[in-house]
Amino acid sequence: MxxxxxxxxxxxxxxxxxxxxxxxxxxxxxxxxxxxxxxxxxxxxxxxxxxxxxxxxxxxxxxxxxxxxxxxxxxxxxxxxxxxxxxxxxxxxxxxxxxxxxxxxxxxxxxxxxxxxxxxxxxxxxxxxxAVNPLTALLLVTRELDVQPGEWLLQTAAGSTVGRLVIQLSRHLGIRTINVVRRRAAVEEIKALGGDEVICTEDEDLVQRVAETAGPDGVLKAADCVAGPVGAQVSQALAPSGELVVYGALSTHRKTDPAALTIPLQARSVIYETKRIRGFWLNRxxxxxxxxxxxxxxxxxxxxxxxxxxxxxxxxxxxxxxxxxxxxxxxxxxxxxxxxxxxxxxxxxxxx
Ligand SMILES: NC(=O)c1ccc[n+]([C@@H]2O[C@H](COP(=O)([O-])OP(=O)(O)OC[C@H]3O[C@@H](n4cnc5c(N)ncnc54)[C@H](OP(=O)(O)O)[C@@H]3O)[C@@H](O)[C@H]2O)c1
Known part of the structure; x- marks a missing residue:
């Protein structure tokens, strides 16, 4: 064979x-x-x-x-x-x-x-x-973040296979999604798929747009598979006590030096705003x-x-x-x- x-x-x-x-x-x-x-x-x-x-x-x-x-x-x-x-x-x-x-x-x-x-x-x-991406989407939404109907879920790489599945599952469960993409051409596609809001990092400020969309209550739950500065902005955009689950590092895709796989978090977010940032790995x-x-x-x-x-x-x-x-x-x-x-x-x- x-x-x-x-x-x-x-x-x-x-x-x-x-x-x-x-x-x-x-x-x-x-x-x-x-x-x-x-x-x-x-x-x-x-x-x-x-x-x-x-x-x-x-x-x-x-x-x-x-x-x-x-x-x-x-x-x-x-x-x-x-x-x-x-x-x-x-x-x-x-x-x-x-x-x-x-x-x-x-x-x-x-x-x-x-x-x-x-x-x-x-x-x-x-x-x-x-066995990999749909299961990851299910576990992220229902177990890791336990997002409830009516709540906002912020996610990056919304056009990825996982991202698309998160949108579909969220619609099914009555969860509202804020979806981050890196290309303007992807925006309409994500809306057509059922994404409630779409932010395009090509020409929009992620933190500002999340604040405008979610209003004074903000967003408490987020899933990120880009890491690097985009992952850091997602943590910044969360409301105090918010929770970010990082499950991928697409922004560092071809890098093999472990020191290059980073998310430059703000200490302020972690200390005074007591945000929780942790990982998810299907293998674990x-x-x-x-x-x-x-x-x-x-x-x-x-x-x-x-x-x-x-x-x-x-x-x-x-x-x-x-x-x-x-x-x-x-x-x-x-x-x-x-x-x-x-x-x-x-x-x-x-x-x-
Ligand atoms: N932790 C786990 O257990 C687990 C399980 C499953 C998947 N994952 C991770 O989830 C991520 C998505 O996997 P997938 O199979 O769904 O991916 P995929 O279908 O191959 O799609 C990749 C997506 O990522 C976007 N992208 C690539 N590089 C980017 C960057 N630097 N900044 C922003 N967006 C970027 C692409 O956008 P364009 O369309 O603009 O190119 C595309 O929409 C991967 O990192 C994967 O390793 C982790």
């Missing part, structure tokens, strides 16, 4: 190789999965550059935190799920550390506790993106949640997507051998659609 392997940490296009490897054999409690589709996330590229929250032992199957595939075989004494079933694999490690297996390969072995069956009407594009959540809680949350997300409350932007398919183009798209400004590795096998391709 073919696998996209990173020989060492470095620039993804320099270190990735398409290699031939033996198909792995599942043990008891495991299933062999024939991968159908798997996305390229910013975090996959962070792992390859050696700037993520864990580092695998290289050479390693490069990136790949989630996928959809079909069960091809089961380990000894392993009954569920059934062979042929289409399942989502959450390869996000259950403890902070290297994942059991990356998903950028034709077959992988996974613990059956990590498998979530998906309904037929869910496309491969949506199913393969279920998976590490602390029991498999039952994690699967329950994933099933909730699956239901929201299957019921079309959440719509995951359709990804753009690439074969594994076109990884250079796929990585370039993942990092291109205004890339819109997310690149997916789609593995055709001519046998169970159902056109989804």
């Amino acid at each position: 073919r696998a996209l392997v990173a020989v060492k940490a470095g620039e993804p296009t320099d270190v990735l190789r398409l290699e031939s490897r033996p198909v792995p054999t599942p043990k008891t409690g495991q299933a062999l999965i024939r991968v159908k589709a798997t996305p390229i996330h910013a975090s996959d590229l962070h792992v390859l550059r050696g700037r993520y929250g864990f580092s695998p032992t290289f050479p390693a199957v490069g990136g790949g935190l989630e996928c959809v595939g079909r069960v091809a075989a089961l380990g000894p004494d392993t009954e569920a799920p059934t062979v042929g079933e289409r399942v989502v694999v959450a390869a996000v490690p259950a403890v902070p550390g290297p994942p059991v297996a990356g998903t950028w390969q034709e077959y992988l072995v996974a613990d059956t506790l990590r498998l979530l069956p998906v309904p037929d009407h869910l496309s491969d594009s949506s199913a393969c993106q279920l 959540w998976f590490a602390t949640a029991s498999p039952e809680i994690a699967l329950h949350a994933l099933a909730r997300v699956r239901g929201l997507v299957a019921d079309e409350v959440l719509s995951i932007p359709r990804g753009r398919p690439f074969p594994l051998e076109h990884f250079i183009e796929a990585v370039a798209l993942a990092e291109a400004p205004a890339h819109g659609t997310k690149p997916l590795f789609v593995i055709e096998d001519g046998r169970d391709e159902d056109g989804k």
Whole structure:
């Protein structure tokens, strides 16, 4: 079988190789999965550059935190799920550390506790993106920030996949959103998606616009995945006692020096205005949640997507051998659609 392997940490296009490897054999409690589709996330590229929250032992199957595939075989004494079933694999490690297996390969072995069956009407594009971004959006809004109906939620990179899902979920729950984007061209799109207010940092002052929008009560809850000066402005824009959850650092995207991954906070905000700023990392959540809680949350997300409350932007398919183009798209400004590795096998391709 073919696998996209990173020989060492470095620039993804320099270190990735398409290699031939033996198909792995599942043990008891495991299933062999024939991968159908798997996305390229910013975090996959962070792992390859050696700037993520864990580092695998290289050479390693490069990136790949989630996928959809079909069960091809089961380990000894392993009954569920059934062979042929289409399942989502959450390869996000259950403890902070290297994942059991990356998903950028034709077959992988996974613990059956990590498998979530998906309904037929869910496309491969949506199913393969279920376990990371929609789950992050759900946990940020309902658990980390516990935003209540009628409350304001301020978020950055509103045009990202997570940002779009946060908008849709917020509308569903009666939460009002203030959405920060960096391009004027994105503003109308975010409004059309249901964003209540949109601030464009290209030509607007974030702190001033939040004050104008929210009035004297201000905004108490925010989620940021840009960090750097934009993340700092978000913390400044919050009302006293407000809470900011930082879950990404897009403004430092290609930087690998840990000292460059910063948010220049104002001491005044933290001390006198007692604002709380903390992080969220899905891997750590998976590490602390029991498999039952994690699967329950994933099933909730699956239901929201299957019921079309959440719509995951359709990804753009690439074969594994076109990884250079796929990585370039993942990092291109205004890339819109997310690149997916789609593995055709001519046998169970159902056109989804
Ligand atoms: N902590 C966690 O557990 C967790 C889980 C999931 C995702 N994340 C993080 O969430 C973030 C979004 O992921 P995604 O997959 O949803 O992203 P995505 O779909 O690839 O979209 C990226 C978005 O970020 C915007 N962007 C990129 N660089 C920016 C910058 N310097 N300043 C402002 N906006 C910028 C882009 O705007 P343009 O359209 O203008 O290019 C685009 O809208 C990433 O940082 C990812 O690592 C974290």
